[in-house]
Amino acid sequence: MLSQLIREKTNACLEKLYSFKAAETDFQINTTKPEFVGDYTVVLFSLAKKLSRNPDQIGNELGGALLNNFSEVFKGYNLIKGFLNLEVQDSFFTLMLEKNFQDVCFGKSPMNGKKVMVEYSSPNTNKPLHLGHLRNNFLGRSIAEILKANGYETVKTCIVNDRGIHICKSMIAWQLFANGATPQSTGIKGDHFVGDYYVKFNDAYKKEVEELVAKGKSKDAAEKEAPIMKAAQDMLLDWEKGESKVMELWKKMNEWVYDGFNVTYTRIGSDFAKTYYESNTYLLGRDTVELGIQKGVFYKKEDGSVWIDLTADGLDEKLVLRKDGTSVYITQDIGLAQLKFQEFGIDKSIYVIGDEQNYHMKVLQLICKKLGLPYADGIQHLSYGMVELPTGKMKSREGTVVDADDIIDEMIHIAEQHTQELGKVKEFTNEELKELYDTIGIGALKFFLLRVDPKRKMIFDPKESIDFHGFTGPFIQYTHARIKSILRKYPIASVSVEKCALENDEKKILLHLENYNQTLAVAADSLDPSIIANYLFQLAQFFNSFYASHSIGNAETEEKKQLRLKISKMVSMVLSSGMELLGIKMPEKM
């Protein structure tokens, strides 16, 4: 890697000049800002302090030494206000190009023997997916792919919340209001169908509460006494007893939801190696709690409930078993965490969960640590920000959600409109067109959700449609399609370009390509696909600018033409390899 090489050479010179053995943290090497001449920049201030010398003096001596001793790497330097800008020899880049321009694995790392699980998506089975689920899905899948590109073996998992009071609400409402209707009989997608009854439950519940309050009940009492809520609670008890009629309905309605989810998952290209169902895991963790009581990590209150005191860690007391001995959310998560490590022999377990659960995940990890579980440190919460509307948080109960299927449909529709207006792919068959609309529309959506830092909440305004121009998926897809078109027209010949002199625009692209591997590593370390999105956008920008001012197919000389073809080829390859890590397909033509 070039930056690494420069660091080595710089270290060698520092030792020679000042007998100073520099460590990784002693000085920074950045890529040079575009407004200055140079490729990499050594920041001299911290060195100046360490060596008690003037930065400019060090810069001149260091620059001179680098140039004299390593002329095969450096072709020049300049010094501006404490920044030493180094120019790298063209041959360094042309050699890199020659070596890698058709390596589809360029930038990726070999297997490192470590295994990571990424859990994401984790829907409830009482309502359809919304925009927030999509962010979660795209993030999880992308993180898994990025880790894979960095040498990890990955296991993608999903935990389905298929039991609990929320499911019972949909079931009760269906019994009361459906008259036996089904997704098949109504033609409504299964997850939406069940979600509709969840909404109907809440409407009916609200009405009952209002009526009780009108009769003079307090709000609290009314909320507890509302008959429909009681029915749901009774149903949950029946479910836990395994009462056959309830189980039957539960299975039937869950199937409807899964059918609906599968349609959506297929469209967005989501897949899991393992799906856990909460109905199977909700009893897990109780043994571990017993163990914890013996170890003195947990304690029992007089009523029989079991707690952990986390006040010393700045948190609260947390319940882990109810007084009736049944487990709560955190209990089963303790069990599931264990199961994951046992079942898959993983080194690390990443949870892609919204930041509203920061507290819960902190507690989970802390409990595992206190229990002395060996995998406690392998638990990592990828906490991402919520997708919000301009009016605030999305709430499914209040109907203020952006439905996943709706937004996907809309994106594909807009892709179709744009494509037809431009009229560039008239020879496509209907099937090819349909695939293209999907590629562009879903590509735009994925890029939109992945291009921002996962940790930050993002605001989505449904009134403004997601862009297809600028910092977007289609922009990168378009760059790729244009390159493919050139490569179809002008084949690459076996002419060496190692001796070619580079123009600025060409070098800028090659330098950026050189950084691809580094970028993938940073993205994996910080679990952040947006780093790749930004990288790819910049690469496409560099290329488009180059494309507009240089002729590739009709370059002045054959050598130059081959150089530019190889650069184009490599750009298209990296664009498509990077977009694959974001889960976005690249069209050959658009």
Added chain:
RNA sequence: GGUCCCGUAGUUCAACGGAUAGAAUAGAAGUUUCCUAAACUUUAGAUCCCAGUUCGAUUCUGGGCGGGACUACCA
């Protein structure tokens, strides 16, 4: 109340403590006999406020002001 997060162009997002705070959109003005104009070029526009640390602060510290999340014997 407690814990945590966030305030950057009109808007949506960038910036390991580093050079003149970048992009994209929306605004203004241009570019098509030639490889796809979903592109390119030019232009205007921002760090919530006050201190402190530092050669250097959007970034770190303290104090304001403003917004949000969490704080269930729900999952």
